[in-house]
Amino acid sequence: MLASVFLCALAATLAVAQNATYDYVIAGAGTAGMLLAVVLSENPDITVCVLEAGGDGRTDTNITVPERRGTIQDTMYDWQFMTSPQPGLYPNGTEGAQPVPRGKVIGGTSAMNWMIHNTDSRVQLDIWESVLNLTGWNWDTLSTAFRESETMYAPATNESQFFKYDPAYHGSSGPIQSIFQRSVLSLFPQYLEPTLLNAGYSIPPDRNDGYAVGAGFLPLAIDPHNYTRSYSGSAYTAVQGRPNLHVLTDARVTGIDWASTSSNITAAGLRYVSDAAISNITQHVVGREVIISAGCIQSSQILELSGVGDPAILNPLGIQTVVNLTNVGEGLRDPPMMNYLPISFGVNTTFTGGEYIQNFIELESARNMLSPADYTAASEWLNSTTHIEGVRDAQLAVFKELWFAEQPLIEMAWQFAVQNVTPYNLIPLSQGNVHINSSDPLAAPVINPNYNRINATINGTEVEWDMWFLAKAAQTYETRLATNSPMNSIITSTDPQYDLPWDQYYEAVYQRTGTSEHLTGGNPMLPLEDGGVVDTQLKVYGTQNVYVVDGSIFPYQPSAHPMGLTYAVAVRAARLMQQSRGGGGLTFTEQLPGSNSSANATAVFPTQPGSLTPSVGTPAPAAYTGGAPGVMCASGSATLAAMLLALAFLA
Numbered sequence: 001m002l003a004s005v006f007l008c009a010l011a012a013t014l015a016v017a018q019n020a021t022y023d024y025v026i027a028g029a030g031t032a033g034m035l036l037a038v039v040l041s042e043n044p045d046i047t048v049c050v051l052e053a054g055g056d057g058r059t060d061t062n063i064t065v066p067e068r069r070g071t072i073q074d075t076m077y078d079w080q081f082m083t084s085p086q087p088g089l090y091p092n093g094t095e096g097a098q099p100v101p102r103g104k105v106i107g108g109t110s111a112m113n114w115m116i117h118n119t120d121s122r123v124q125l126d127i128w129e130s131v132l133n134l135t136g137w138n139w140d141t142l143s144t145a146f147r148e149s150e151t152m153y154a155p156a157t158n159e160s161q162f163f164k165y166d167p168a169y170h171g172s173s174g175p176i177q178s179i180f181q182r183s184v185l186s187l188f189p190q191y192l193e194p195t196l197l198n199a200g201y202s203i204p205p206d207r208n209d210g211y212a213v214g215a216g217f218l219p220l221a222i223d224p225h226n227y228t229r230s231y232s233g234s235a236y237t238a239v240q241g242r243p244n245l246h247v248l249t250d251a252r253v254t255g256i257d258w259a260s261t262s263s264n265i266t267a268a269g270l271r272y273v274s275d276a277a278i279s280n281i282t283q284h285v286v287g288r289e290v291i292i293s294a295g296c297i298q299s300s301q302i303l304e305l306s307g308v309g310d311p312a313i314l315n316p317l318g319i320q321t322v323v324n325l326t327n328v329g330e331g332l333r334d335p336p337m338m339n340y341l342p343i344s345f346g347v348n349t350t351f352t353g354g355e356y357i358q359n360f361i362e363l364e365s366a367r368n369m370l371s372p373a374d375y376t377a378a379s380e381w382l383n384s385t386t387h388i389e390g391v392r393d394a395q396l397a398v399f400k401e402l403w404f405a406e407q408p409l410i411e412m413a414w415q416f417a418v419q420n421v422t423p424y425n426l427i428p429l430s431q432g433n434v435h436i437n438s439s440d441p442l443a444a445p446v447i448n449p450n451y452n453r454i455n456a457t458i459n460g461t462e463v464e465w466d467m468w469f470l471a472k473a474a475q476t477y478e479t480r481l482a483t484n485s486p487m488n489s490i491i492t493s494t495d496p497q498y499d500l501p502w503d504q505y506y507e508a509v510y511q512r513t514g515t516s517e518h519l520t521g522g523n524p525m526l527p528l529e530d531g532g533v534v535d536t537q538l539k540v541y542g543t544q545n546v547y548v549v550d551g552s553i554f555p556y557q558p559s560a561h562p563m564g565l566t567y568a569v570a571v572r573a574a575r576l577m578q579q580s581r582g583g584g585g586l587t588f589t590e591q592l593p594g595s596n597s598s599a600n601a602t603a604v605f606p607t608q609p610g611s612l613t614p615s616v617g618t619p620a621p622a623a624y625t626g627g628a629p630g631v632m633c634a635s636g637s638a639t640l641a642a643m644l645l646a647l648a649f650l651a
């Protein structure tokens, strides 16, 4: 370990001593940052250096074996944050504070997460451009970027009688591999699907087509060749020999080095310390462009530590304001989920098949998830509301548009090989912030998603909106399953009891609800006057060359799980940056059938998707065997000779 820390230090020292300058230096080798580096460095003329605070877990089977997902939480691969107390949630002995697991390792949270890999609806992403004025950011450009990130393998057989996989809506040559699960629990085709149809829900063929509403299986980011997690860490493994891509681990970025803080505020690079704390010497990496990809908890921390933020926060901490940008750290959201104890069903039958994860995910509109009376009452409140304290008007406008366009606002996640379902309020109106409260760069920021703090008046009664909507949807859905055929013939009990009086049902949902672990926002891409931190080039307002690329830039909560959109943002950011440098021949074209894309692109997607048929069986260990030919400072993986060789291009 000492040797690797020394080598990291030497690499940086040499780079500085030789007056070397990377084209891009990136803080964070996470979901977005690592994929961004992989795509940017496709162009051999572009040099990229990534600084990652965590280590290299690419051979650790707790990361690579899908069945072990979740086991790296509360380990050295997890930042192990907590939110501040949350008065909108059930106190539960912690004043409502929620754990915030985040990956601290190459791949970031994509090394830790549950690998669900879906896309948003066309309407939802088109709103970015049409309502939020984000020119060039729409479903066409983002779904193109998503497909560029993905290689999708067709399922061996259709997993239900309804599901029809359509290769036109999936990528076929991207670095993130995705599949459908190998074995389906008989609950789904025999009981749940017919019940959902009888209850009036739909089971569309393939929800990557831009029409996301309905029930069915979603892809998982798993490489079928060896049945291992496919994530931005494995994307790096595939290209780690590139001499123009350097990744330094155990390198904790403590701030931006500025070349100029006067009229043209220009970054010179990043400074960092060893995260292993063996050495607290500050080191520096020089770059022409600086990209912050530290995720929605720490990207704003790095900006604030560097003097980009609200002077009211920075001044008391003795941090000189470089860019007065009060929006930094604002707009953090975490959709509330009934995750502590989902809805469960007792049944009088035994199901067959299935495996560790089922991933049957239902995405529904408000109209489909509320009784007609509740939907009408809630719609009346929304219609009559023009401003909500704590919610930006543009965000309220988007929410209304999604509500009335019957876009997905509630998810019902059947994720386990047991009969329970987790309700999830996809797009909460409540939002909070994340800010530093110390100038110590190693101190955790204060994380306040501010759950369940918006009040609404429904039928003359004041309710807490996010929890009301979640509980109403949960009770309606549970009731429909318990009373429709054929589920009603096998259900012996429900928990919570589906026909509890409303107050008791609400209390049950309230007590079981907390984080969905899907935090986004904090550095939204929006016009400055609407609360933006970055513009449509992802450049931080007021700076010449500082960018943010990760889930913190989402201007609005996506209704799909956020990983897919995070990858899409990374790919699109890479393409924009390549194009701004003259393109290097790398441009992209929208090729979806019926597309009305405004993108100007030419990249070709192979006409056939991956053809490998995944086999059912015991998962194989990771294929990666280590021995990085590029510069790696992970424990014992680099040699001085390799590093010096790789650094030669920097001079």
Ligand SMILES: Cc1cc2nc3c(=O)[nH]c(=O)nc-3n(C[C@H](O)[C@H](O)[C@H](O)COP(=O)(O)OP(=O)(O)OC[C@H]3O[C@@H](n4cnc5c(N)ncnc54)[C@H](O)[C@@H]3O)c2cc1C
Binding pocket: 027, 028, 029, 030, 031, 032, 033, 051, 052, 053, 054, 101, 102, 103, 104, 105, 106, 107, 108, 109, 110, 112, 113, 114, 115, 116, 117, 118, 251, 252, 253, 254, 293, 294, 295, 296, 298, 302, 517, 518, 519, 549, 550, 551, 552, 560, 561, 562, 563, 564, 566
């Ligand atoms: C338990 C869990 C399950 C989830 N399941 C799913 C799922 O199934 N599907 C889905 O779509 N989404 C899921 N998510 C959410 C999704 O994984 C995240 O939204 C997404 O990965 C975030 O990507 P990011 O690039 O914004 O941040 P991250 O991936 O967290 O990347 C940030 C990186 O920056 C590094 N970093 C931070 N600070 C510094 C610093 N100062 N210096 C250097 N490096 C630094 C971090 O170590 C990390 O590597 C899940 C999340 C969790 C926690």
